[in-house]
Amino acid sequence: MSTVTEPFVHPALFxxxxxxxxxxxxxxxxxxxxxxxxVAVAVPSYNLRLIEAGLGExxxxxxxxxxxxxxxxxxxxxxxVLRAFADAHPGAGRVRLIGEPIWAGRSETEYPAxxxxxxxxxxxxxxxxxSILCPYDTTRLDERTLADAYVTHPxxxxxxxxxxxxPVYDPDGLVARYNQPLPAAPGGIRLTYDYDAETLPTARxxxxxxxxxxxxxxxxxxxxxxxxxxxxxxxxxxxxGSGTVLLWTEDGRLVCEVRDAGRLTDPLAGRRPARRDQIxxxxxxxxxxxxxxxxxxxxxxxxxxxxxxxx
Amino acid sequence: MQSPERTAAGAAAPVATEAAPYLVVRPLPGxxxxxxxxxxxxxxxxxxxxxLAGAVGADRCAYVLELSEVSFVxxxxxxxxxxxxxxxxxxxxxxxxxxxxTLSRVLEMxxxxxxxxxxPTP
Numbered sequence: 001m002s003t004v005t006e007p008f009v010h011p012a013l014f015x016x017x018x019x020x021x022x023x024x025x026x027x028x029x030x031x032x033x034x035x036x037x038x039v040a041v042a043v044p045s046y047n048l049r050l051i052e053a054g055l056g057e058x059x060x061x062x063x064x065x066x067x068x069x070x071x072x073x074x075x076x077x078x079x080x081v082l083r084a085f086a087d088a089h090p091g092a093g094r095v096r097l098i099g100e101p102i103w104a105g106r107s108e109t110e111y112p113a114x115x116x117x118x119x120x121x122x123x124x125x126x127x128x129x130x131s132i133l134c135p136y137d138t139t140r141l142d143e144r145t146l147a148d149a150y151v152t153h154p155x156x157x158x159x160x161x162x163x164x165x166x167p168v169y170d171p172d173g174l175v176a177r178y179n180q181p182l183p184a185a186p187g188g189i190r191l192t193y194d195y196d197a198e199t200l201p202t203a204r205x206x207x208x209x210x211x212x213x214x215x216x217x218x219x220x221x222x223x224x225x226x227x228x229x230x231x232x233x234x235x236x237x238x239x240x241g242s243g244t245v246l247l248w249t250e251d252g253r254l255v256c257e258v259r260d261a262g263r264l265t266d267p268l269a270g271r272r273p274a275r276r277d278q279i280x281x282x283x284x285x286x287x288x289x290x291x292x293x294x295x296x297x298x299x300x301x302x303x304x305x306x307x308x309x310x311x
Numbered sequence: 312m313q314s315p316e317r318t319a320a321g322a323a324a325p326v327a328t329e330a331a332p333y334l335v336v337r338p339l340p341g342x343x344x345x346x347x348x349x350x351x352x353x354x355x356x357x358x359x360x361x362x363l364a365g366a367v368g369a370d371r372c373a374y375v376l377e378l379s380e381v382s383f384v385x386x387x388x389x390x391x392x393x394x395x396x397x398x399x400x401x402x403x404x405x406x407x408x409x410x411x412x413t414l415s416r417v418l419e420m421x422x423x424x425x426x427x428x429x430x431p432t433p
Contacts, residue, residue, distance in 0.1 A: 201332040201352055204383070222412045229385045233353050274421055279394070282386045282421065289420065 007094075009131040010122060011163065012153035014146070016138050018050060020159035025098055026054040027161075028133050032096035033061055038089040042067045042081050043100035043135065051098075071101055074110065074117035075288040078124045078271040086130050087273060094129040104140035107251075109308070111145070112178040113295055118152035119171035120267055133157075148174060175267055182297050182306050185255070190214070191247040197236045203245050204228045210247050211254055215311045223290040227307055228256060230283040235260035239303065249311065253292070257306040264298040334358040334381075336365075344375030344406070351381065351388030351414075359388055363395035366405050373429070379409035389417035396427030404429050 013028075015021040025041070029051070032039040040063035041051055048066055052059045063085060071077040077099065086095045099121075102114045121132060136149050138159075150156060150166040151174045157163050191210045195203035207228045208221060216224055228245065235243030239262025246257045270284025284305075288294055293308035334355035335348045344366070351359045366374045384392075392414070396405055407414075407430045415430065422428075 197354055198332075200354065201350055201383075204352075219412065219416075222416060225383060226386065226413055226417065229352065229383070233385060233387070236353060276393075276422060277397070279390065280387075282390065286386050286417070286420070 007127065007129045008122070008125040009155075010125070010153055011133055011155040011157050012149045013133055013135045013157045014138050014149070014159060015135055016159050021047065021135060021137075022050060022054045023161065024157060024159075025051050025133070025135060028096070028098060028131075029055060029062060030058065032094075032131070033058055035094070037094050037096045038085070038092050039063070039096045040065065040081075040085040041098045042070055042077075043098060044068050044103045047100060047135070067100055068103070071099075073288060073291050073293050074101055074113040075270060075291075075294045077101055077117055078121060078268075079273040079285055080289055082121065082132060083124065083273050086125070086128065094131060096131045096133075098133045098135065100135045102136065102141065102145060104137060109183075109251075109295070110293055112180070113293060115145075115148045115152065116175050116178050118149070119174040120271060122152070122154075122171045123268055124271060172267075179297060179299070182257070182295055182304055185246070185248045185257075186250055187248075189246055189248045192244065193246075194242065194244050195232055195235070196242040200229075200232050200236060203232045207245055207247055207256060211256075211309075214249055214254055216254055216309065220309060224254070224256070224309060227287050227290055227309075228258075230286050231256075231258040231305055231307070234258075234283050235262065238262050250308075252311055254309045254311050255306060256309075257304055259302060259304045261302040263300065264296065264303050270294075336362045339375060339377060342369070342371070344369075344371075344377065346377040346380070348380035349382070351384040353385070353387075356387065356391070360391055363391055367395050367398050372403055373406050374404075375406045375408060376410075377408045378411065378414070381411050381414075383411055384414040384417070386417050389414055389421070392428070393418065393422040393425060396422075396425050399427040403427065406431065409433055 013024040015024055029039050042065040045066045045068055048064055052064060070081050082097055082099060089095050101117055106114055136146060150168050151170050154166055154169045155163055156166055191206060193203050193206055204225055208225050211224050212221055239260030243258055243260035248255050270288045274282050274285060291307045292310050295306040297304045332352050332354045333349045337346045339346055345362055347362060404427050
């Protein structure tokens with residue numbers, strides 16, 4: 001009987017302090033460098049500086065990314081950070097990354113998208129020679145976050161370097177658990193507009209005009225126009241032919257929600273990078289790449305996609 | 312009809328934002344290319360595709376798409392342009408005059424440095 005070993009390796013690293021963080025991360029990076037593997041580190045800026053200092057000269061051989069920028073929207077991390085790096089090194093053998101998508105400052109609104117991202121990494125890299133280490137700050141993250149890390153990672157490494165298989169590993173269960181109705185808008189909805197194919201541009205014009213009044217400007221306003229166009233066009237093409245766009249502000253952010261009768265059945269929709277010669281498959285990807293946060297609720301009744309942009 | 316214009320959705324002049332989506336393609340003098348006005352969205356996609364097919368089939372090294380009156384191009388529209396540019400024989404190119412920023416943004420995201428597309432600095 002032959003055993004097929006999954007080549008994708010996705011451990012969580014639980015660290016309680018700087019020493020444990022550096023011990024786990026620097027050894028992971030050095031092991032990759034010694035084997036000649038391409039290595040990238042995408043962690044919050046304060047931790048990036050620690051790893052950079054810990055690596056010394058070797059830091060120059062590593063791609064360093066500020067996850068608070070590159071991974072601000074959790075939905076962007078797989079296509080824009082992890083696969084962007086892994087796919088750029090075809091034929092290199094194993095590719096190695098550190099990805100720290102959840103830090104203490106992540107909000108309650110962001111968290112479900114962060115947890116789902118961690119779960120979906122497992123699908124995105126199945127069968128690939130890739131190692132992704134995900135550090136979790138056990139001192140500053142809450143119990144729910146640490147419990148979820150056991151559900152999204154098949155292996156957990158503790159501060160002493162001991163590895164153990166997670167008995168509760170269930171990424172699909174976690175994606176489903178956080179697929180919940182989005183919280184109600186806090187009041188003061190600025191725009192509600194029902195659209196179909198003929199009124200698609202009006203949905204965009206009105207949304208953009210409202211966003212401009214609320215203070216969005218310049219390139220971000222153009223990005224917002226693209227986001228609205230892709231979401232509303234998806235409704236018309238894939239979501240039953242029509243939909244509703246809503247707009248409001250919340251905690252200094254512009255929030256735009258698009259609802260339609262479609263059902264998102266592909267959990268990796270919008271998380272696969274697009275090949276240059278690929279036709280289609282860039283709608284939700286564009287939304288993920290441009291937005292600061294994307295939340296989704298999908299089910300038998302339809303789909304709601306909520307996009308946040310900092311004002 | 313003597314007019315060489317091709318118009319989507321049979322729309323009238325585009326003034327208010329509430330007007331039906333439209334895209335109008337007019338030839339530039341001397342067969343240098345076309346001047347396009349309107350929006351490239353789902354309902355105007357076929358007009359855009361026809362204009363791009365005209366560019367690919369044209370008997371010129373550099374074919375001009377004057378886009379200063381195009382206010383918006385969605386991702387599928389940018390993709391159609393990238394595909395058309397990829398069909399040009401080596402050495403031929405489409406020259407985009409004043410593309411809307413949404414088009415430049417999407418081309419930069421997904422097709423940076425496409426050899427068949429030139430965007431002169433205005």
